[in-house]
Amino acid sequence: MRRVVPVVFKAACPDCRGRFELAANALRLAIGGSSRTTFYSFTCPGCGTAVRKPAGERIVQLLSGAGVRTLRLHSTV
Numbered sequence: 102m103r104r105v106v107p108v109v110f111k112a113a114c115p116d117c118r119g120r121f122e123l124a125a126n127a128l129r130l131a132i133g134g135s136s137r138t139t140f141y142s143f144t145c146p147g148c149g150t151a152v153r154k155p156a157g158e159r160i161v162q163l164l165s166g167a168g169v170r171t172l173r174l175h176s177t178v
C-alpha cells in the first residue's frame with residue numbers, strides 16, 4: 102500500500118504578519134473570467150482574518166491539482 106503525504110501550502114497573513122502552513126482543505130479557490138476575479142482565500146489561524154489573494158495561472162494549477170475546493174465564477178454579461 103502506498104503512503105499518501107498530505108499537501109500543505111505556506112501562507113502569510115497581511116494583518117498579523119503570521120506565517121504558517123495550511124492543508125488543502127483550509128483553502129478555497131475562485132476562478133473568474135479575468136485575473137481580477139481569480140483568487141484564493143483562507144482564514145488566518147492566528148488572528149481569524151479572512152484573507153483573499155490573487156491567483157495567477159500557476160497558482161490555480163497547483164491549488165486545483167492538490168484538491169483545493171474550487172468555485173468557478175460565471176459572468177452575467
